[in-house]
Amino acid sequence: MLKNHFKIALRNLWRHRVFSFINITGLSVGITACFFISMYVAFELSYDKFHTKADRIYRVVTDIKTPSETIKTDVTSWAFAPNLKLDFPEIQSFVRVSGGSFLVRKGNVKFQEDNTLFADSAFFKVFDFKMLKGNPNTALIAPASVIFSQKAAKKYFGNTNPIGQTVLLSGEAMPAMVTGIIKDMPENSQIKADMILSMTTLTQKFNKGIDEQWGNYGATTYLLLKPGVNAKVLQSKFPAFIEKRNGEESRKRQMSATLMLEPLKDIYLHSKRGGQEVGSISNVYIFSIVAVFILLIACINFINLTTARSVERAKEVGIRKVVGAAKGELAGQFIGESVVLCIIAFFVTVILSVVFLPMFNQLSGKIISPGIFSNVSYVAILFGISVLIGLLAGIYPALVLSSFKPVMVLKGRFSSGTKGNFLRKSLVVAQFSISIALIIGTIIVYNQMDFMRNRDLGFTKDQMLVMDSNGDPAKQAFQQAIKEIPGVKSTALSSSVPGGGNSGAYSEIENNKGDLQIANLDLYFVDFDYLNQFKIKIVAGRPFSRDFMSTDTAQAMILNEEAVKLFGYSSPQQAIGKRFKQWGREGKIVGVMKDFHFRSLQEKIKPLSMRVELNNLNLVSAKVDAKNLTATLAAIESKWKELIPNRPYSYYFLDEFFDRQYRTEQRFGKLFFNFAILAIAISCLGLLGLASYSTYQRTREIGIRKVLGASTPGIVNMLSSDFMKLVGISFLIASPIAWYFMHKWLQDFAYRIDIQWWVFAVAGVLAMVVALTTISFQAIRAAIANPVKSLRSE
Structure with missing residues (x-):
């Protein structure tokens, strides 16, 4: 039985090659876009989670209150961390890091290493950056100790072992010994460096006594808490600590500090205080919604195209029922055909993912993934998504097709009913509501980026x-x-x-x-x-x-x-x-x-x-x-x-x-634009499906109208007007929703555009033009058809 269903499915797909191509293309593009966005979102959410102790690592941040303002900073004073460790047994280890830039020389080889960090000796006890050569427990203890990443080490030492060798730092040519080589830091780490110097290099050579400076704020401080320690309880003890250690000096300087703990996992997306690298949780939310919308549009498109063809298979269903086929068996067959189509779409999606993933990595500005085969779960997830879409999206068409009454369809009196028409039109409204919202969002993002690029900054920066x-x-x-x-x-x-x-x-x-x-x-x-x-x-x-x-x-x-x-x-x-x-x-x-x-x-x-x-x-x-x-x-x-x-x-x-x-915002805008174009393209396929279905249902009506003298433009207008109403309803639904979300997005900018009325007008006109262009193809085809052929069966 399954073999027979499979043969019938392939035969139908081949017989209607154009339909199959459109349907598979829509599904494949939709699944690919959703897959790429899902990888991007998963990557953004994965920042710093590769550290095994990430749940116990916190960044210490400071509110510095002066008589003039309260400064919310992501750093602490240099003296805080060592004294916190002394006063609180709840703290297992601490690490301070601070950025720097050094001229590094090895013989005739010289580079300015801008991506440099000073770090305390417990760096590798707190964080899980992989040491390839050297002892992680001792590599950052002695002054003038330096650790290179793989990439940086190759510049100076080629393929030789650099451990124990010396490089010269800065213009003073200070000798520093190489004590370790680490694997290049992961892309999803907010802490990145090509060279790490021991903190004692700073505190004993470049800035002696900085460890005792309570008013000098410049150290990014991380604490590793002991298992079971409640961070909020520990934070509540900090005011007494500051009063004990620095209260008198704070009052004298009229600068008071409040310390707070930020979970390491939350810093990249949720902290408002910045850092070496920061992301945007708002963008993650927006792209997650876009991914769901694109997948939803692809499913709606699949349903509309399948039901648009249902009239062509009505007689087939009638004959099968006459010879004894049960409704459940027919439904199973049509769901099976849906799954087969989606499995074919899966293979197309794999090809599209392989081809376009490098371009997507470039567009996002990050190596989200080196390839979909680098992680077996990627392919498994794609296959699972495809089969699930085939099952869910195929249920409604299967129920519609399997419920046809054989007597009616064999007499040629088949009608899908008002409920079916209402559902299909509702799906098109949903599709175009999403598409119009994306058009509005794209225009607003572009205008904001243009505003930022062209605003008078108050100084000259050209040339x-x-x-x-x-x-x-x-x-x-x-x-x-x-x-x-x-x-x-x-x-x-x-x-x-x-x-x-x-x-x-x-x-x-x-x-x-x-x-x-x-x-x-x-x-x-x-x-x-x-x-x-x-x-x-x-x-x-x-x-x-x-x-x-x-x-x-x-x-x-x-x-x-x-x-x-x-x-x-x-x-x-x-x-x-x-x-x-x-x-x-x-x-x-x-x-x-x-x-x-x-x-x-x-x-x-x-x-x-x-x-x-x-x-x-x-x-x-x-x-x-x-x-x-x-x-x-x-x-x-x-x-x-x-x-x-x-x-x-x-x-x-x-x-x-x-x-x-503005790179983050520019990349966001480019990604948003590209996915909006995909969503609109898939929506047009869905609209084409509904137009095809509608014109087929009204073939005889069109023939009669032409016999009675109706003109081709009149028939095109008649067929198009209903769809234009659907697009109008979509516009009314999409506009307030798009305004709300884009208004929220703009709040992240201190200087921003106002959302103008013309944005919605342009989006509405564009949607109308795109929809009319899509519908006109089918409407004109029906309007110029020979009425004799459509009336022959009457």
Whole structure:
């Protein structure tokens, strides 16, 4: 019996090859898209879960309260972790990590290792990063100990064993011994490094005494709690700990700290405090919904196409029932055919997944999976999804087909009934509601990305070349040398550029009441050319000037407008001449600059201070002419190699660098757009199925109308109008739903677009055009058919 059903199924699929191709294509594309999204979501949810002790690892974060604000940071002071371990037996181990960048030399081989971490010796006791060579228990104990990743080690040592060998670090050529090689850190880890230095290198060589600094915040701290310890109970003990250890100093500095614990597994997606790498739980939710929608659309499409063909098999069912076939047997046959079709779709899906997975990895910006055969469960999941769709989606068509009355269908009086029509139309409404919602979402995402790319940032970033000298003594000589290159318009030195990070500084600024108000201000060290170089406007007072070199290099500060508001001034002019104290410097405010976006548009502009500090300027920025750019870059590189020969030459353009902050959102937008296109395409196949079914049912009516003089445009309009109503209903359902979810998504941006009415109008028109184009093919075909053929049986 099963063999017979299988033969009949294959025979029907082959006989109706076009139908089978459309149905299999829709299912395959839908399952493939759903599979890719599911892998992406699973990957995002897997961050840091590969650590065996992940349930007991917590990051310590800090709320720092000053008289001006509360700063929510992802770091702690350097003294917290060692003292927490001393005071709380609940803590098994602690690890502090801090980022760095080092010039690394081995003979003639030299690279700037930007992806470097300092880490405490318990690093491998807390985290499960695999050590390939070396002893994980001792590798990070001694000062000047260094561990490389596989990838980094190969650059310096090739295929030789690096353990025990020495490399030279930074411009001072400090020797460091290689004590370990680790496997390249997994993609789904928020902690990533190509080089790890022992924390004692920092605390004993580069910054002695930092372990005792309670007010110096810069360490990312992780605690491994002992089994059974309640993190919330432990956290409740921290206020007493801070009061005991640092209460007096906190009151003196008017800066109080509140410590909290974040589970390691929650940091990547749920923490609002940032980190080395962060994700978006909102995007995960949105893509999960999109995956379900695409799969739902594919199933609806399958049902509509199958029931559209039901009239063609009505007589077959009638004859089978006359010769004794039971309803259950017929239903089983049709469900079997559905499963066979879905199994064929499974093999097509496997091929599509193999072909398009590399492209999907590139689009997502991550190696979600090296290949679907790298994990047997992937193929098993695909097969399971396909069979399940075949069973679930095949039930309704099977019940419809098996319930035909043989007497009626053999007399040619078959009708599917109003209930069937209502269900099919409801399914099309559901499909197009999803599609229109995705169109609206795509337009809003694109507009937000366009807004962020084109918004006036308050500074110029075009054709701005940035090079990091990493403190090389020849940086000023290099800056002066490249000024003479014809393609270089201007240059400047600074500690930071917009979008490139900055330091927070404990500051005391005279407020509108005449008191020194404590605040933590972002701080840029700049030279005299910086403001003019980036076209940052001064709205009160004056810019830094060489005419006041003696005072501007020691006693002058410029604030932005946001900082002026923080200290209570109603206008920028009122802040001019006010006192400041910052990092051992005292002086007066000489100017106020217009607010500019020195961070991502996802964050509000924060208070910023600038000072001239010529000894702390590592970045050389050059405004270059777009003409003869290649020759200009070559000339700059030549000067670098001449004046800074010990460091590898590298550069970036500020506009590209600044835009990197939006990579996550840009990738989200691209993924969203591509999956929206797929959903719309599959929906059109479903609409084509319903149009096919409807025109077949009305064949005789169309023939009669043509005999009575109806025109082809009139018949096309008659057949299309019902479907346009369905699309209109879909639009009314989709619009408020799309507005709600996209409004929620936009809340993650401090600077965002307003959702305009025209977005919905464009989406509605697009849906109408797509639907009308799809329907017209079938409607025109029916309208131009010879009426004699359709009326012959009457």
